[in-house]
Amino acid sequence: MVKFLKPNKAVIVLQGRYAGRKAVIVKSFDEGTRDRPYGHCLVAGIKKYPSKVIRKDSAKKTAKKSRVKCFVKLVNYQHLMPTRYTLDVDLKDAVAVDALQTKDKKVAACKATKERFEERFKTGKNRWFFTKLRF
């Protein structure tokens, strides 16, 4: 009886082009909206996971391997698998619903989340979130 589809929850996208990718809920719309009369949420996820960084990599290689490619999407709750993990990265100012209206706003939102994700990856926290789900 506890709501768990809240912002900062880590979820796995189940359907669509990004199936199998991990994402973070940025904003949830439990009641739906006019255009989407079902429960859905705005997620920011990882399109391309960062590769494995090993100790003997040079700084240039590490930088290249730690790159994260992101996506921003509105997803129906039915197409998400919630997990017990959370990722508290502050994405509310980076990603807003109107970011999905035009292409350049979307690109700007993805760039902003990319920076946040990359800096979080480099600290070594939330390691589960940045590892690819094997299936």
Added chain:
Amino acid sequence: MVSGKKTKKTHESINNRLALVMKSGKFTLGYKTVLKSLRTSKGKLIIISNNCPPLRKSEIEYYAMLCKVGVHHYNGNNNDLGTACGKYFRVSCLSIIEPGDSDIIKSLPGDH
């Protein structure tokens, strides 16, 4: 110990309580609506039959864990659970939203 006998008595009482919920309370039957009720945190108790596919069973249990809602593994298959609900079809999982006059929610999660 006595726990070996999942006695006829407690089984009957679960059936009785379920019948009371069907009569007086709110519930949903079926996997899709069970997940919906868990997502909107309306479900108060989930009952799963014993021949529910294990992947589906663990998925429902995971959602219930996130939701902190009790799950009861019914001692019977989906045919029996459907009959216990008074329906003429099979029911593999059901979610109780309002127990009505029944005390099923208070009495069950103890034994889980």
